[in-house]
Amino acid sequence: MRELLLALVVTGISFALLNRYDADPPAMGTDAAVWFSLARDCLELDSCRITGARSSFGPHTGSTWIDLLMLVQLFGGDSVATRTLVVALLSIGIGTVFIVSQRWLSRSVALMAAAGALVVLASSDEPGRLWNPSSTFFPAAVYFAAMLVFACSEQLLSLCVAAVFLSLAVNTHLSAAALVPSLAAIPVLRSARPWKATLGALTIFLIVGFVAAFGATALNLGFLLRAGHWSLLPGAVFLLAVLRFLGRPLFLKADGEAFGAIVALSILLPWGLGTYVASTQGQQQSFVLSFDLLSGGYGMPVIAPAATLLAILLVKGADLAARALRLSHTSAGLARGLVASVVCLQFLSGLPRHAEKPRWTIEDVRTIEGHLAGRGWDYERLVNHLQNADCWNLLGGIVAFAGIPTAAPAGFNSFNQVRIWVMDDEALPLQLANDMWIIRLRRDRVAVISEIRSWLDPANMQYCQPAEGADELDCSAVVVPRNNRPATEFLFTEREGLWYPPSQRVPTSDETLIIPLAATEQIKEISVYSTRAPNSEAAQCPWRIAAVEGLAFEPIAPNTVRVKGRDGVVGRMLVERPLTGCSRWDPQPPCFIEKNPGDPEGLWKADFSR
């Protein structure tokens, strides 16, 4: 009973520490937007994608995460409720590893393993990102705990539980596929009937996969066949046979903590091998995922075994030291407890006190989208007509909430554009123009929105790259792909293709955008901004204004020009991005902001999206 209470306390503490995000709603990112759109397709259009989402290298993630998002939305929950559910699942995962380690390994190991896993999760911003790896820790940790029970007891029921949770983990995020070898290896080492146990576990794994998302599981089997990875099967069977005959005698001599170390290693070794193979062969060519523990999401499935292995090594080290110092049994126990306490305190003191404030939160984006839609600005109309320094990240978020496209309202002018500034409430300038309106956001922030008659003519924009073998530019019109399906067949996720015009081609050399300018006033300042990664202060290889043709201009900042015009005079602006020497860049086109004479200066100074 005491163990159970202690496990409940650990689960509760984990929940409290993981849920300590002040009042910040979760951050909006492009991945979160895709998953929210998939959940909307299911809930609002009755079209649930049972193949999940296709990963960047071929196989499909299942639909478990979509179903979970849909469930929260069905009960009217917002993104905060979704994150609370995710945090609850992560805490149950930590509690499960704790109670199993406590009973089958030792209390010292259990405490350190739980503290280690908690610290890694609490230091990561994964729980707040609301994409599928956010919750992968939960099924993977329960899988690890079930395998521990099986390794220690040979209970077949625990192997069945392990197979179920591994299947759920792979269905949530494909990075958990690195755990599959352990599902075969541990029964081979432990079971008296190794082949029956292994085949049974793999069968349950497949059945749960087919039930959870038969589309994704079938497609992934097809992917394995096409990629020719079945040829690895005889080698895998041979390796398991060797493991059985050479490894089993050693395995049976092991004690509880050694069982724990072996199970952890059976998970960590394939994962490490996967990392190595992916890094040497390139992600696209490797079936094994490109993992990076430090980058967060893809390391979620191995946090529990890694923390447990570290805890076992520390405890064993303390035992060895106690033996070398010839300490009594009681003193050795105290030494273990001391190591566990120091490590836990060290881990917990390393917790970041405040989560980083995201640039866009899901709830802010939802609020902004609602107001824009109310004024006739639906998503399709906003593409290339939204002026904000971080316009593509904002549009990428709006895609998750925008309704089905509607016909343009009467009098809609394609030269109209929407400008949005977002700032702290206290930074709001006292004087605003009459045509600007203010929207209250969470975290004491406000959005100031105004519609302007723009000089930019995005409908006639051209995208250019250097022509091969010539000293000229090869230009073509920027065509924004339109979803021409009838409303009854509309899917929110099909807007994916609208995010990055001109995304029809991946930039390989220097890029230039030519934007026609139709002057209507005497003077205007035009600034160009580049998309930044969510936690980045500066853009990689930013866009810059190269020239303005047909209109008088003067550069007043590296990314800003002051253009002088007369009503009816047409010119054009050349914006370029030299990619030579660039190792990484965001594919989005530039964001523009036009500043009219008389606009309050404070708006630009306070805008946090710049």
Added chain:
Amino acid sequence: MQIDQIARWLEAWVGQLPTHSGRVYALFVLTLLCTVACAGIVFLWSARPPDEPS
């Protein structure tokens, strides 16, 4: 049977599968999986080494 033949047959079969279902089916699957997962968690939280008193 050659692996290539199996691959072609599986590809053809996969090509015929529906890619979307209705939300009732999705919720049914989620309920089923939640039930199985809860049972698994309860089992793990109650499992004890044989020599340990409950």
